[in-house]
Structures are given as C-alpha cells and as structure tokens.
Amino acid sequence: MNQDQLKQLVGQAAVAYVPAGQVLGVGTGSTVDCFIDALAADIAAGRLAIPGAVSSSERSTQRLQKAGIPVLDASAVERLAVYIDGADEIDHQGFMVKGGGAALTREKIVADLADRFVCIADASKLVQTLGKFPLPVEIIPMAAAQLTRRFAALGGSATLRAGVVTDNGGHILDVTGLSITDPLAFEAEVSQWPGVVTVGVFARHKAQVCLLGAADGVKTLTF
Structure with missing residues (x-):
C-alpha cells in the first residue's frame, strides 16, 4: 500500500476509538482528513452518533461542517474523552513532533482538554529519537x-x-x-x-495510543 492508502487505513481504524454520544477532539492534517471522512461515513450509515466535535484548525472545521458534523468552540466544553490527531514524528514512548500543518497551538489546546490522545500515522513517522523532521x-x-x-x-x-x-x-x-x-x-x-x-514537541500531551499504518495492516502501540 502507498502512503495515502495507509492514511485511509488508520483513519478508518480510529473511528473505533470515538465514544458514542460524546464530543470528540479532532486534529489537523491529511491523515485526520481521512479520519473525518471515515467518521462521517459511519455517522451517515447510522453506526455512530456524536453531538459534535472540537476542531484544532479552520481546515478541519470546514471538513467537519461539510460532512454535517457540528463544530463546538473549545470554551463550550470542560473535557473531551478523546482527541484524535496525526503526528510528523512519534517515538516509542508516545512523544511526538507536530506542527507540519501549522496548527500546533490549537492542537495542543484541544489535546489539553482530552483524557486520551490517539495518534494516527503511517509507519514512516515512527522514530527512535525526535528531531529528524524539522x-x-x-x-x-x-x-x-x-x-x-x-x-x-x-x-x-x-x-x-x-x-x-x-x-x-x-x-x-x-x-x-x-x-x-x-x-x-x-x-x-x-x-x-x-x-x-x-x-x-508534544511531550506533556503525549499519545496514549498510536494506530500505525504498515504494509501488513494497522499496528496498535500503547504507551
């Protein structure tokens, strides 16, 4: 599978981590775009219902709204059960480098509201030491x-x-x-x-779970 297919794979897998009936935190980037599309498909098919999402960027807000998913302001919620976002790098402890899409500040704000960070990425993002990605x-x-x-x-x-x-x-x-x-x-x-x-650097707000897209399927890493 190519990188786009791996992103679609982990985007679809991440929907299983969305708690029904609760507001969701949504990150930014091409992998998150795949997640939003998969989320919208499950909602449209009646397999999942959520009251809305808190978005970390204008880009994700537009995609969520286009899919008919209400977008709530961060100030309207006290906590989120889960925040789902990608990473430019993630190490074997769940620490990440993020911000390739220039949304790092809002991503960190939304992550701070969440009890759990689920990172979705392809296998090329897994590194021993952070810093190779600018x-x-x-x-x-x-x-x-x-x-x-x-x-x-x-x-x-x-x-x-x-x-x-x-x-x-x-x-x-x-x-x-x-x-x-x-x-x-x-x-x-x-x-x-x-x-x-x-x-x-997302160290204080590190991932608890990483869904890693690899040639042989989605690998689940827990930290």
Missing part, C-alpha cells in the same frame, strides 16, 4: 531573529516558513539539526523563551 515552533514575529539565535546555540538551524501565517496570526520557525533526547525537558525549556507561542 521542528515547528509558532512564534511572535518580532522575536524571530533572537529565537533563531537561541536555537543556533542548541545546534539547530531555524528558518522562517515563508508565506505562512497561522490561524492565530503567528509565524512558524522550522528548526533542523536537533536531536531531542529528553522531550519533556526540551518542551518545558523552549516554551519559556520569550516570543515562543508553542513549540511542536
């Missing part, structure tokens, strides 16, 4: 130069993602050359730097 960092624009210098001091090379403005009005730095061996400490440190809105 680390996205949402920033306040005026801090770009000084944050670039701070990442350089860690051995990283930060580049402003050209032409990208997030749903929050922020900019994205993509940082290469890092090896993130202690994701929890790294996330805590970088999150304190002035000008950082959100760093794309």
Whole structure:
C-alpha cells in the first residue's frame, strides 16, 4: 500500500476509538482528513452518533461542517474523552513532533482538554529519537531573529516558513539539526523563551495510543 492508502487505513481504524454520544477532539492534517471522512461515513450509515466535535484548525472545521458534523468552540466544553490527531514524528514512548500543518497551538489546546490522545500515522513517522523532521515552533514575529539565535546555540538551524501565517496570526520557525533526547525537558525549556507561542514537541500531551499504518495492516502501540 502507498502512503495515502495507509492514511485511509488508520483513519478508518480510529473511528473505533470515538465514544458514542460524546464530543470528540479532532486534529489537523491529511491523515485526520481521512479520519473525518471515515467518521462521517459511519455517522451517515447510522453506526455512530456524536453531538459534535472540537476542531484544532479552520481546515478541519470546514471538513467537519461539510460532512454535517457540528463544530463546538473549545470554551463550550470542560473535557473531551478523546482527541484524535496525526503526528510528523512519534517515538516509542508516545512523544511526538507536530506542527507540519501549522496548527500546533490549537492542537495542543484541544489535546489539553482530552483524557486520551490517539495518534494516527503511517509507519514512516515512527522514530527512535525526535528531531529528524524539522521542528515547528509558532512564534511572535518580532522575536524571530533572537529565537533563531537561541536555537543556533542548541545546534539547530531555524528558518522562517515563508508565506505562512497561522490561524492565530503567528509565524512558524522550522528548526533542523536537533536531536531531542529528553522531550519533556526540551518542551518545558523552549516554551519559556520569550516570543515562543508553542513549540511542536508534544511531550506533556503525549499519545496514549498510536494506530500505525504498515504494509501488513494497522499496528496498535500503547504507551
């Protein structure tokens, strides 16, 4: 199977993790698009009923609404049973790098509401150590130069993602050359730097389950 087929496979598998009758947290990205389509098909067929979803991006909001799934504001819910989202990288402890789609801040907000994070990804996203994928960092624009210098001091090379403005009005730095061996400490440190809105390391909000699409089917990893 090619990568698109693997994304469809894990998107369909993730529907089994959606609790009937409860509001769902929905992430962003091409794999999540496949999940939304599979979710909509189950709802249309009468196999599942949910009151709505909290979305992490305008992109996912539009897809959910087009499928007839009500989208609720995050402020309207106190908790979510589950949040389903993809990852750019995930390690064997469930720590992730996210933000390739520039939605990392809202993704982390919605993940914080959820009791459980279910990551959906193809097998190419599983790594031993985070850092091969360029680390996205949402920033306040005026801090770009000084944050670039701070990442350089860690051995990283930060580049402003050209032409990208997030749903929050922020900019994205993509940082290469890092090896993130202690994701929890790294996330805590970088999150304190002035000008950082959100760093794309999801360590505090790590996955509890990963549905990994492989050539021989969906593998379920638990952390």
